[in-house]
Amino acid sequence: MISYEYPLNERIRTLLRLEDLFDKVAHFSDRDAPQDHHVALQTIFETLEVAGRADLKVDLVQELERQRQILMSFRNNPEISEDALAGALYEIEHASTGLLSMAGKIGQYLRENEWLMSIRSRAAIPGGVCQFDLPSYHYWLNRDPDLRRGDLDKWMSPMTPIRAGLEIVLRLLRASGRPEAQLARCGAYQLTMAGRSALMLRVRVPHGDAVVPEISANKYALNIRFMLPETVARPRQVERDVNFELTFCSL
Known part of the structure; x- marks a missing residue:
């Protein structure tokens, strides 16, 4: 991972x-x-x-x-x-x-x-x-x-x-959270924070899955887009479901 x-x-x-x-x-x-x-x-x-x-x-x-x-x-x-x-x-x-x-x-x-x-x-x-x-x-x-x-x-x-x-x-901090399996449908994942408090997020993807997460978060919402790891062209969001692990870490 x-x-x-x-x-x-x-x-x-x-x-x-x-x-x-x-x-x-x-x-x-x-x-x-x-x-x-x-x-x-x-x-x-x-x-x-x-x-x-x-x-x-x-x-x-x-x-x-x-x-x-x-x-x-x-x-x-x-x-x-x-x-x-x-x-x-x-x-x-x-x-x-x-x-x-x-x-x-x-x-x-x-x-x-x-x-x-x-x-x-x-x-x-x-x-x-x-x-x-x-x-x-x-x-x-x-x-x-x-x-x-x-x-x-x-x-x-x-x-x-x-x-x-x-x-x-x-x-x-890293040991404080428990990883949870998640699914990003068509490469996108959204979550309402609903009172969750965290100092750091950890996203884990399998080594063999050629995707890169772009993460944005605030106290209200979390958004993750999984992009193709382009090194020449402009990165594009994947158009398939992506399995990943998400951990909320806090002290």
């Missing part, structure tokens, strides 16, 4: 974007080629941009505390494993401690690095980081891969508490 996630507020949208960026940094940092480490560094700049939201850290700390209080209410419940509960509480408390220990604006240490900021400004120009534009960056890209990887880890590690916090929040 292919899963498509649709955030219903700006906070969840930011967390999903950061999750994607953190995963990409980790993926390209683990490789050895200079081109991979160039992509990793560009992705670090994107992460810095998205994580720069002033209230991100506060939002994560507040949500983790809310989840901690919920889990605390399950103590002494015979149907709940005490070991699993203790492990979840420890994970949340550890993440909260890391977030609270972050001083100042997120990523400020990167903004104060003139060399990195010179690369960032040149990277915004198409082809702007050629060797004749930034010879010192060209030298860095030709260093030993382990040395470059060490630098990338050093630049990302202060933001580790952000990643740890959002991973917990998104994991709890």
